[in-house]
Each structure stands twice: as C-alpha cells, then as structure tokens.
Amino acid sequence: MQIKSIKTSAKHYCFAALVVSIVLASCAFFLPAKALLGLVIVDIALVLHAMYLKQKTFILIKMGLMQLLVTLPFYYFIHGSASLFDGFIVVLRVFLAILPGWWLSHTQRPERLGEVLCWWLPAQWSFVIAASIGLLPYIIKETKEIYTIQCLRGARITPKALRNPKNWCELIYCVLLPMLIELLKLSKQMAQAAQLRHFGHNKTPTHWPDTPDEGPHINAVNNTADHPANSKENQDISPIFTHQSTSPKTTSTREQQ
C-alpha cells in the first residue's frame, strides 16, 4: 500500500509538471510582448527549482546566448538597427518555449513521463517519447565529443572559425551529419535492446514504482521460483518460439512449440 501511494503522488506530480510545461511553452508564443515579463519570472522559478535539484544550467544559458548571437546579426543586416528589439523578442520567445521542456526533462524521470503519457497515448509511443527525452544528455555528450574530434582533425568549426558564416556548412557536414548517422544507429540498437526485453508484447505494461530508499542492500531475497515468465499466463506473451526461415528456399522441417 505504501508503494502504491508513493507511486500515485509521483505520477500526479509528473502529470502536473507536464501540463505546466505545455502551458508555459505555449504561452511563450501566444502571449503579447508586454506580458512576456511575467512569463520570464515564472520561468526563472523553474530554473531555480532545477538548480535546487542540482541540475546544471550552463548549457541552457549557452544555448540562449548562441541564439541571440546568431539571430540579432540577421535582423541587423536584413531590417536594420531599428528592428533589433524585435529580434530580441523573437529570440526570447523561442528561449521561453524551450525552457519548460528543459525543466521537465531535468526534473522528471523518463519512465515516469512514459507512464503519464500512457494515459492518452499508446504504450509504444509513450516509450519512444520518454526514451527520446532521456536520451538528450547522451546526445549532447556525443555531439560534444564528435565536435572535439573534428576540431582536432582540422575542421573549421572552432568558435573563432565559426565567426565566418562560410564555415557554418562545415559544422553541419562534420558534426551534425556524423551525429545523425550515430543517432540512426543508436535508435536501431535501442529498439533491438527494448525488443529483447519483451517491449511491445503487452498492450498494458505495468510501471516501476518509485522506491527512492530501497535497493538490494535492504531487501534482496532469493526469489525466482514464482517468476512471471514461468507462469502460464505469461507464456502466452513470450516472444520466444521455434522458428524457421520464411524463405521459400528452406527445406527443413518446422518444430511446433
């Protein structure tokens, strides 16, 4: 019973965080410019909350500054200095739209998000969304490492080189393209890893409860006899079966399970 009550509260807290994130991200686009200050104050509260949970805000700040540095020169060259404030507002709106998503991904566990998304999405979709959110730190780390490798190989993508817009293509070619290839490989491998653990073989999967203080150091018990995989009901959903190639050239016999 205790586990159930903890699970319920964590689930509802996650749901509330998801709704808040969607509402705040939407507000960033739909609120008039005058009302953005209020939204900034609310979003600062989110950042403070994430910092309280010991999350790093460096990447977020860096991303905001990069957006500003890239967008404002465009506004200056295309619309002149009078439109710089408009450019700033556009950057601010994009930043405020991204920030709630960052807060959500840094304060909620992907499996809990997946559980909440299961309320109105198929289990497979919610897993894909939750796994994608959980993958963000890995993607950032990989991108950083590929960037380092290519810088050392002489690619013109150092911060100094990127001051020249001619070199921006090199960033796409040397870093984003290999990263895309890596992501394609990774998604295939992760899908395989999930399938090997019976993902997709039950339309209504259960969910891991929140057990913050528990672990094998407390309650390890040798208990394998009643494993669900060995129960009659779960044998029906077992993905393991006797298989024979579907190739028409196959000549051997099929063994029925």
Place this chain on the structure above:
Amino acid sequence: MQLASLSQIDFQFNDRQGKVFNQLNLTVNQGECHCIDGPTGSGKSTILKLLTQPQAFNYDGEVKLAPSLLIGLVMQDPNIQILRQTIGAEVAFGLENLAVPAQQMPQKVATALTRVGLNLPFSTPISQLSLGQKYRLMIAAQLVLSPQLLLLDEPWAQLDDQGVAELSALLVSLLADKMSLIIIEHQPQAFNPLIDFHWQLTGGQLISYSSPEPVTPAASIKGFNQAPLPPQAASITSAHASVKPPQTVSHSPLLTIAPHHFGYLAQEPLFECARPLSVSATEMVLLTGSNGAGKSSLLTAIVGGNSDVDLAAIELFGQRPKLGIFKHRLGFLMQRPSRQLFEPTVISELQFSLKRFGLPLTQADTVLAQLELSHLKHASPHTLSYGQQHLIAFASIACTYPAFLLLDDPFAGLDDEYMKKLIKILIELNQQGCGILIASHRVIPSLSYQQHWHISHGQLTQQTRPTNTHAQAFPYAD
C-alpha cells in the same frame, strides 16, 4: 536437454556480399558454455541475433528453440542498451513489459542486482556507474527475466581485469544453476575455465577446437597470422620504414604533467598525480587503469577538449592545451572512432585533414598502403566492417604524421589481424619520432612501450618498470 540449435544455416546480408553463414551448425544444451571466436566482421554477433530474433532474418536452414525458452542477450556496448536513468527502473523494464504487478518488482529487481554484485539503491543514477558496472547491470536486466540461455557479446573488450574476474565468478554461478551460455569473444582465454566448447567462425562455418589458441586455417583469412608479434619492433616495420615524418624529431618533452589533483571543476578529484610526468618524441607510453579511473578524461583534457577541467598543470608542446591550436602536430583517436567518419569515400575521409592542414594528399595513399587497406580507397566508410572503420578512422589521423598521438582504448573490439596492423603502424610512427600515449584497461601483451603510467586508488603513478617484456627492446625513459 537441448535448448537451441542452428542447422545447416545459409545466410547473406544482400546479393552483393558473400555468404555470412555457409551450412552453419550449432547445438546448445542445458548448462553448457560455448565460446565463439573469429575475425571482425565474420558474423559472430549475427549468430546471437539469429538466435534471439530469427524472424528478422531471411535465411535457409533451421533454427530450433525449446518451447518456452527465454533467451537473454547482452550486447557489446552497454551504453546503447540503457533505456532508463536509474538502476532499479532499468532492471524493471522487462518486468513492466511482462505486466508484472508493480508491488512484486522491487523484490525481483533486488534479487537480480544482488546476483551481479550491484548492491546499490534502486535510485542510483546509471550515469554514475563505470562501464564494467553498466555491463553487469545489463546482465541483471536479463537475469530478472530468468532466461535459460544467456548470450554475451565481447565482454572482455568492455571490462577491466577486475570486471572480467567478477563477470567470470558470476558466470560460474549461472552455469552451476544450469543456465547455458554463448560468449562471443576475441580473447577466449579470459574465460577458459568456464568454456565447454570453443568454436572458430571461419568461412561461414563453426570449427571446433579444444585448445585456448584458435587453430584458424591461415589461408582462409587474408593476411591472418597466428604467430605472436616478434619482440624486436624494427623487424616488423622494415617493409614500410621508408616513410619519413614531415616534422623534425625533437627530444624535448612533448607533454609535461606537473603534480596536481586531476578532476572536473567543483567535483571531487578523479586522481592525484603526485610526481611530474612527461612524454618525449619517440616515446610510447601506456596508461592503464580500471573502468572509470579517469583515463579518457585525462586524454581529452590533454588535447584541450575538456573545458571544465583545470589545465594549469598540463603543458603540451610548451603550451596550455586548447582545442585546435596544435594543428597537425596533435592526433587523438577517441573511443568508438567510427563516429568521426562522414566523407563519402575512404580516400576523401583521409584527405580531409590533409587538405585542412595543407599537407601532401599522397600521405593518405601511403598510410592506406601501410595498413593494407588500399583496396578500400573508393569504398564508402559507412559500409565497412567494424574493424575496417576503426582502422580508417585511425588512418585519417595517422596520415597527418602528428608529432604527438593520443589513443583512447584503440584495440577495443579488434581481432588479432586488425590489432596487429594497428600495432605495426604505431611502432612505425613511434620510430619516426611520434610520441604516443595509449590509454587501455589493461597491459597489451604485443605492445612495446617505454613508460607505463597507472591509475589506481586515486593515484596516477609511473610504474618502475614496464610489465611488458617486449619493452626491453627500447631505451628506457629517465
């Protein structure tokens, strides 16, 4: 009791490539441990995939699996199998998919974690685990489902010696419980006491052998040579010794590390370097340490790739490291180097750095010839085998003939043939005046080096003598 069998399996990926399996046979009974060895790209991992997901392959022959057989597969790289952020949730993923009630999960997960020796709270972030611990976590994620057959893909390459010892102890207990194992491994001797059947995958068939040393028919694998590398490095390199580095050899230190505590800013230090260390031109240095000791972090810091590390104690070419300032004088091969490949052909991949640094493009052809990969010159790097991609990535760095070369776990996942090629060119570069720093989980028996640095118990120290006997062929560092 027979659990699984592959009978007369013929398989090829597509019409352009040859057969991967040619009348391949394998039978696994309860409580048996099989080990499959073979060259990189020969199809070892495909055997495991065929057993776990036969419906995904279009093959000829027969795959027989015992009714209600549960198979667990732990792939080579644990990082690509992690689906959650905490260890409890990760192990429970399979239980969720089997619709096990949430109340029953903690006990089952705890049992699986205990079995692999991860006595940690469920909420432990997976990001805090070392690679060896992650590998054991992946085994726990399979054990929680009580498989009767467990498949392991190249565990040795991912684990340090302690990790291998711990894994071996775990596998002994699993075999005692009548679980069956199939291990794909380039280094079968690491698990010799467990193994009932040794197999060599060659020519699309599994050939049985009884001794720890594979009895590969040399003629069937191009360029393969079972003989160990001779101790005298010079004799290996004579064939291509005519290639000269573009830079003049200097005997002043390329890299100096002053005594300091190394670690990330605002975090506990990873290790202490109590005495000064240095690497000179023509020196080869081996840096060893267990998973998570800080080897990769140190190498990345040396090349200027870690902005959140205090670099005051490190000097490279007499300067504090900064990314991109050393140009072609510095080469760095990261782990999983195939991720750096992006050009449409092998030759353009090699020539990329040469063009950027204004070096002769012919150096690309020279290095390809040294690695005996000239026939792949116009192939797409993305269609090559793991070992070939690994060597191409290395070649793209080596072709600039850097004055100092850093390599992070460069032999991981390579078979004897590719390992031999890599060691050969490393020795050549070293003899031509290139300082080399290699990070590895363990001492590499075929490698000659002048210094051995080791990270252990939070200390980076220089070992008094190399543990490698081949090192006697080289002058010793002061």
